[in-house]
Amino acid sequence: MTDTLLRPAPPAALTHEERSALIDSVRRLLADRCTEGDVRRIIDSDSGHDPALWRALVDLGIAGLTVPEAHGGAGLGATELELVMEEAGAVLLPAPLVSAAIAATLVPDLDGLATGERIAAVAFTGRHGWTGRDTVTVAGGRVTGTARFVADAAIADTILVAADEGVFAVEVADARITPLPVFDRTRRMADVAIDAPARQVADAGVIAKARDIGVVALAGEQAGGARRMLEMTVAYARDRHQFGRAIGSFQAIKHMAADLLLESESATSAARDAARQLADGSTTADAAVALAAFACADAFVRVAKDGIQMHGGIAFTWDHPAHLYLRRARSGAQLFGDSDRWRDRYLAALEAQA
Amino acid sequence: MTDDELRAEVEAWLAEHWRGLPAHHESFGRDPRSAWLAEVRDAGWAVPRWPTDRWGRGLSNDQAKIVERAFAAAGAPGAGQDRTNLWANTALAHATEGFRGQIVPQLLAGEVGMCLLYSEPGAGSDLAAIRTRADKVDGGWRVTGQKVWTSGAAVADYGMLIARTDWDVPKHRGISFFFLPMKQPGVEVRPLRQITDEAHFSEVFITEAFVPDDHLLGPLNGGWGVLQTALAYERSVMGDAARGPRSGAGGPKGDYSLLGLAREAGRIDDPVVRQQVAQAIAWRALNRLNTARAKAELAQGTSSPIMSLGKLAMSRILHEEARVRTLLLGAESLLQGPDHPRAEDANFLTLNAYFTSIGGGTDQIQRNIIGERVLDLPREPEVDRTLPFREVRAG
Numbered sequence: 001m002t003d004t005l006l007r008p009a010p011p012a013a014l015t016h017e018e019r020s021a022l023i024d025s026v027r028r029l030l031a032d033r034c035t036e037g038d039v040r041r042i043i044d045s046d047s048g049h050d051p052a053l054w055r056a057l058v059d060l061g062i063a064g065l066t067v068p069e070a071h072g073g074a075g076l077g078a079t080e081l082e083l084v085m086e087e088a089g090a091v092l093l094p095a096p097l098v099s100a101a102i103a104a105t106l107v108p109d110l111d112g113l114a115t116g117e118r119i120a121a122v123a124f125t126g127r128h129g130w131t132g133r134d135t136v137t138v139a140g141g142r143v144t145g146t147a148r149f150v151a152d153a154a155i156a157d158t159i160l161v162a163a164d165e166g167v168f169a170v171e172v173a174d175a176r177i178t179p180l181p182v183f184d185r186t187r188r189m190a191d192v193a194i195d196a197p198a199r200q201v202a203d204a205g206v207i208a209k210a211r212d213i214g215v216v217a218l219a220g221e222q223a224g225g226a227r228r229m230l231e232m233t234v235a236y237a238r239d240r241h242q243f244g245r246a247i248g249s250f251q252a253i254k255h256m257a258a259d260l261l262l263e264s265e266s267a268t269s270a271a272r273d274a275a276r277q278l279a280d281g282s283t284t285a286d287a288a289v290a291l292a293a294f295a296c297a298d299a300f301v302r303v304a305k306d307g308i309q310m311h312g313g314i315a316f317t318w319d320h321p322a323h324l325y326l327r328r329a330r331s332g333a334q335l336f337g338d339s340d341r342w343r344d345r346y347l348a349a350l351e352a353q354a
Numbered sequence: 355m356t357d358d359e360l361r362a363e364v365e366a367w368l369a370e371h372w373r374g375l376p377a378h379h380e381s382f383g384r385d386p387r388s389a390w391l392a393e394v395r396d397a398g399w400a401v402p403r404w405p406t407d408r409w410g411r412g413l414s415n416d417q418a419k420i421v422e423r424a425f426a427a428a429g430a431p432g433a434g435q436d437r438t439n440l441w442a443n444t445a446l447a448h449a450t451e452g453f454r455g456q457i458v459p460q461l462l463a464g465e466v467g468m469c470l471l472y473s474e475p476g477a478g479s480d481l482a483a484i485r486t487r488a489d490k491v492d493g494g495w496r497v498t499g500q501k502v503w504t505s506g507a508a509v510a511d512y513g514m515l516i517a518r519t520d521w522d523v524p525k526h527r528g529i530s531f532f533f534l535p536m537k538q539p540g541v542e543v544r545p546l547r548q549i550t551d552e553a554h555f556s557e558v559f560i561t562e563a564f565v566p567d568d569h570l571l572g573p574l575n576g577g578w579g580v581l582q583t584a585l586a587y588e589r590s591v592m593g594d595a596a597r598g599p600r601s602g603a604g605g606p607k608g609d610y611s612l613l614g615l616a617r618e619a620g621r622i623d624d625p626v627v628r629q630q631v632a633q634a635i636a637w638r639a640l641n642r643l644n645t646a647r648a649k650a651e652l653a654q655g656t657s658s659p660i661m662s663l664g665k666l667a668m669s670r671i672l673h674e675e676a677r678v679r680t681l682l683l684g685a686e687s688l689l690q691g692p693d694h695p696r697a698e699d700a701n702f703l704t705l706n707a708y709f710t711s712i713g714g715g716t717d718q719i720q721r722n723i724i725g726e727r728v729l730d731l732p733r734e735p736e737v738d739r740t741l742p743f744r745e746v747r748a749g
């Protein structure tokens with residue numbers, strides 16, 4: 001397989017080997033272009049966005065991974081998306097991939113999506129709002145109000161407003177975008193004040209599915225982040241000596257590591273299962289997505305927090321990457337709603353199955 | 355053979371042979387289902403992954419799963435023991451040719467009751483500290499010592515025994531692994547009353563009991579290695595499943611019965627209860643997903659770190675489910691007895707969760723193992739690891 005993804009019939013399922021090759025090429029690209037130094041450079045920049053890195057992701061087919069081939073994308077499904085996001089999460093990739101995946105489901109034929117020329121941010125409002133703070137309404141042929149905490153809005157060309165009445169495209173010229181001072185600078189957010197003509201680009205029926213794709217992408221990112229944070233922590237526990245022993249030989253540390261491995265592996269299993277169920281159109285996908293949402297969010301937060309504790313003082317320094325993982329974990333744990341909400345939805349989905 | 359042909363064959367075989375079983379059976383001793391299990395064994399379904407000259411069908415993992423699924427769909431037990439039968443797998447891997455031919459078929463049909471003679475009063479987590487001795491005599495070994503917490507001992511025909519055969523080498527290197535015939539004068543079993551008010555485990559006093567030469571598994575003094583095979587099977591089984599409610603009143607399905615119980619108790623709309631029920635169900639669901647992924651990874655040839663996580667995960671599941679059950683019942687959980695099956699279940703499951711979190715290696719020992727063998731963290735310093743066992747301090 002070459003580094004450009006050309007596949008038949010969307011959404012195509014890859015063979016095991018093709019999938020490994022895809023992941024390898026993503027991993028190589030990220031190792032080269034998204035080192036810790038790159039991440040720090042990008043989060044210190046005003047926009048939090050690196051156009052050259054974005055271009056490299058576009059060239060590899062990652063930006064349009066789930067855009068159908070007919071519209072110039074790679075035409076792949078949730079399974080591949082989730083695996084790619086594990087790699088992205090491991091290196092804290094600051095790029096609008098989750099937004100891109102959601103947009104590709106909402107409006108697959110949105111011009112410029114697959115080529116990365118158009119970055120679309122998605123504002124979930126109404127029934128699918130997760131902040132409880134939006135004031136967006138659709139009436140009299142206009143979209144008005146403020147959508148809050150919209151990821152990637154400040155670098156977007158188009159804001160897709162997912163409202164109860166449908167999906168509406170708002171060009172950024174018709175919106176006032178106020179970047180927020182975010183705690184996790186790898187995931188930029190902005191408030192978007194809108195007063196624009198209601199240009200509908202999709203039915204409301206597609207929103208839930210698009211949100212689920214976003215959740216699965218995020219879950220993969222969290223599983224990948226948790227795994228990397230644990231690897232870092234375990235490596236440190238092997239090297240660092242106190243009392244004449246590696247700290248990893250102390251059970252207080254070793255047992256935490258074992259518990260975190262269970263969390264992090266469970267997160268990976270949950271994210272992959274939700275992706276597979278979405279890709280297969282399984283009837284139990286609702287429950288699987290909800291499970292992945294809280295299992296991955298909770299696992300990443302716990303691994304990041306305990307990982308800092310296990311490192312000791314070194315991880316309390318700005319120059320150590322551990323806090324970047326904790327920040328990322330904490331922002332992901334809010335995006336699309338917190339774990340308690342997803343646990344409740346999980347139970348509701350099981351009740352509906354029973 | 356194609357997958358479809360195999361599926362057709364196993365389904366046809368089941369249609370012809372499977373007639374159902376008596377509903378209830380005890381978890382220890384000879385298996386009352388053994389007539390059926392023998393049929394399954396003779397047809398090669400018991401261990402489909404094993405070679406055809408070893409009671410199996412030489413199937414790939416994927417094809418063996420077809421067999422297991424067909425049996426599960428029919429509700430018929432006995433297939434796929436190549437993954438789950440710790441006794442038969444240990445014997446297959448380590449028994450002498452002659453003894454293997456005798457014991458493995460019996461194990462596959464549950465025709466012999468089995469127990470594990472590992473733990474001793476002075477050797478629990480530190481199993482390599484055993485002091486039960488096996489001394490060479492004509493034609494076999496004389497065994498003397500005391501075992502404890504031996505599940506199923508009272509109804510066992512054989513015990514998988516670890517005993518010391520060399521006292522002058524470090525503790526892991528002087529242990530041998532035997533199949534000890536239990537029904538002989540030198541073996542005395544004294545049942546212990548458990549916190550569940552059952553008596554499944556016992557003390558076993560062994561005095562000059564005899565083990566024939568060919569009941570030695572693996573090399574002399576190589577018992578620690580054999581034990582690792584047996585423990586791995588035991589732990590993987592414990593990570594997959596555990597005993598459910600005793601009464602059966604709480605619903606047959608383990609996790610989902612929490613949902614049923616929450617409804618029955620009128621608590622399903624309480625947001626606090628919902629969080630806890632959902633999380634308890636989620637732990638079990640995640641363990642199932644982990645196990646499925648581990649098996650898939652193993653089938654693809656990559657080793658899987660997840661396999662070793664199941665038992666630790668199951669401990670949390672069982673303790674948490676029991677806690678949530680209790681929460682749902684409130685004051686009702688103060689009761690016991692046959693008139694209060696829901697309370698019986700909650701209380702029994704609260705206690706029986708320790709079967710998984712202590713038995714087969716405690717949660718703490720599992721964490722050590724995961725930390726050291728999976729995550730490659732350094733071992734605890736162990737003062738007696740390299741001393742000749744004779745010089746190790748006990749007590």
Ligand SMILES: Cc1cc2nc3c(=O)[nH]c(=O)nc-3n(C[C@H](O)[C@H](O)[C@H](O)COP(=O)(O)OP(=O)(O)OC[C@H]3O[C@@H](n4cnc5c(N)ncnc54)[C@H](O)[C@@H]3O)c2cc1C
Nearest residue numbers: 470471472473478479503504505709712713714715716718
């Ligand atoms: C229901 C049940 C059924 C059983 N069935 C059998 C059976 O059939 N056959 C058999 O041989 N045995 C059986 N056992 C015994 C079981 O394997 C042991 O109880 C277990 O391995 C612990 O040993 P112990 O009880 O001596 O506790 P100990 O080893 O004395 O442990 C006491 C406490 O110290 C902790 N501890 C000990 N060492 C360490 C360490 N290195 N690091 C951290 N913590 C440590 C333990 O986790 C535990 O909390 C059974 C036990 C139970 C509860």
